[in-house]
Amino acid sequence: MTTAPLRKDAARNWERIVAVARELVDAGAPLQLNDVARRAGLGVGTVYRHFAGPEALLETVATPCLEELAAYGKQALSEEDPWRALAGFLARTVEAQVTDASLSTVTAAPTDALPRTAELKRALWSNGAQLLERARAAGVVREDLTDGDLVPLMCGVAYAATVHSTPATRVETARRYLTVLLEGLGAVHPDAGTVGGRHRRPLPPTWAMSSTGTEVSAVAGGHCGNRAEPTVFVTVDGAVEE
Numbered sequence: 734m735t736t737a738p739l740r741k742d743a744a745r746n747w748e749r750i751v752a753v754a755r756e757l758v759d760a761g762a763p764l765q766l767n768d769v770a771r772r773a774g775l776g777v778g779t780v781y782r783h784f785a786g787p788e789a790l791l792e793t794v795a796t797p798c799l800e801e802l803a804a805y806g807k808q809a810l811s812e813e814d815p816w817r818a819l820a821g822f823l824a825r826t827v828e829a830q831v832t833d834a835s836l837s838t839v840t841a842a843p844t845d846a847l848p849r850t851a852e853l854k855r856a857l858w859s860n861g862a863q864l865l866e867r868a869r870a871a872g873v874v875r876e877d878l879t880d881g882d883l884v885p886l887m888c889g890v891a892y893a894a895t896v897h898s899t900p901a902t903r904v905e906t907a908r909r910y911l912t913v914l915l916e917g918l919g920a921v922h923p924d925a926g927t928v929g930g931r932h933r934r935p936l937p938p939t940w941a942m943s944s945t946g947t948e949v950s951a952v953a954g955g956h957c958g959n960r961a962e963p964t965v966f967v968t969v970d971g972a973v974e975e
Contacts, residue, residue: 747783749773754790758835764791789846795835799853802829806860816873819864820915823887824908830891831907837891874918890914
C-alpha cells in the first residue's frame with residue numbers, strides 16, 4: 734500500500750518534528766511529544782497527527798540507520814568470503830549501536846509501532862542469520878554458535894564499549910572488543926595461531942571506511958553518525974522509561 738505524499742507545509746512540519754526528536758535523542762533527553770511540539774514551535778495536535786506516540790517518533794528517528802544496516806547486510810551476502818562477510822556485518826552493526834542513540838532501544842523493543850520498523854528488523858535479523866549460516870557451512874565459526882547468540886553478543890560489546898570509554902574513544906573501543914570476540918567465535922583449527930582456518934586478521938575495511946578517529950560517516954544516506962550517549966528515554970503520559 735502506498736502512502737499519499739504530504740502537503741508541503743505538512744512535510745515541513747514532519748521534518749521539523751523528526752529533527753527536534755533527533756536532537757533530543759542525541760542529547761539523551763526524554764522523548765515526550767509535548768516537549769517536541771514546544772521545541773519545534775508547533776501545536777501538540779500537529780505532532781500527534783504525524784506520530785501516534787513517542788515510540789513511533791523514535792522508530793522514525795532510527796529508520797535511516799536501520800535502512801543502512803539492512804542494506805549493508807544484503808550487500809554482505811554477496812561477499813565471497815563468508816568470514817569476511819560476517820565479520821564486516823557485525824562490525825557495522827556494533828558501530829551503529831555505539832554511534833546512533835536511537836538504535837538499541839528500537840531494536841530491543843518486543844513490539845513495533847510502525848510496519849516499516851518491523852520490516853527492517855526482520856530484514857536485519859534475516860541477513861545476520863544467513864551470514865552466520867554461510868560462515869558455519871564454511872567451517873569458519875564455531876559449530877555451536879546460533880543466530881540467537883548474535884544479538885546478545887553484539888549488545889554486550891556495545892554496552893561494554895559505552896561504559897568503558899569516552900565518546901571520543903567509543904568507536905575504537907568497540908572495534909577492539911569486537912576483534913577479541915570475533916577471535917573467540919572463529920572455529921579454531923589444529924594449526925596453531927589460526928582462527929577460522931586462517932591466521933588472525935583485523936576487522937574488514939568497513940571500519941576504516943566508515944570511521945576516522947571519532948567521526949563516523951553515514952553510508953547510503955543513513956544517519957548512523959557519531960553519538961555521545963546511546964541511552965534513549967521514551968516517555969508516556971509523563972512517566973520516564975529507560
